[in-house]
Amino acid sequence: MIKVLRNLVFHNWFRLTRGATLGVRILAIDQARRVCLVRHTYIEGWHLPGGGVERGEHTLEAAIKEVGEEAGLIVAPENMSLVSIHTNFAAFKGDHVLLYRAHAWGESPTDRAHEIAEHGFFPIDDLPEGTTRATRQRLAEADGSPISLTW
Template sequence: MTPAGGAGTGTDSERLGWPKRFLVRLLHVYFALSRGMTLGVRAACFDEAGRIFLVRHTYVPGWHLPGGGVERGETAIEALFKEMREEGNLEAVSDPELFHVYFNAKVSGRDHVLLYRADVRQTAERPADREIAECGFFPLDALPDATTEATRRRIAELRGEISPAHYW
């Protein structure tokens, strides 16, 4: 699949605007105050051709692995399947494997991320909407230029090129 939407113009920060950046920060503050610890999941999703699935959100710059927060009463694997479905119309073709657990100090002093590796298939194209600007499968040697450094590090860890870090 090719990325949904066009390449666009301007930087991600210019496209986001200060209201969306402020809202994202406000949500992080709310979660920090309302939860003792936050837990998130991310999925390194690979198709049968070995390409990785990445998403570009409307509210944060760069290309990322799909994922999100684990909600109260939800298991990590339920959250993973939900995020894969919502962000890419993806379903696992085998059991996802937990790759590593990271501390994400950039978000708060209590945020942890579980990274899973999953072999997937896409059930339908994922159109752009208010959350996802574009998404798609990419060869590991041809990632989008705006792929975040954290995402690039996770991919290098998955490939065995570097040891897994403990910080996102």
């Protein structure tokens, strides 16, 4: 409970102290057409791994760091590509999200970030209950649907 409260306070403070926020999410689909998803301790649903970009941090570095911390995937910069840029104004009027795709990775057996309750690879055509609308939309876009400007 304390972790959930701390995370909520942190996220709200982060948004209040900045005019705009920038986040990254990572799309990692393996050869068996399974997608990497995470379930956080502080928000409902299954999401693509990702997080906020810190001041002075490049978005690619943030994406590599977040997918490592949240899902244990080790991705080299040359194995990442920027897919799309979205706004998430429903959550915060200045929020932007960059979607990167990991094309190849290794896996680390280290512990995941404390805010991750579960993570794993799931078949794209059999996603876990609670997979978010935005996650489903990004997967549809990766399969050829038009890219939406909103997250």
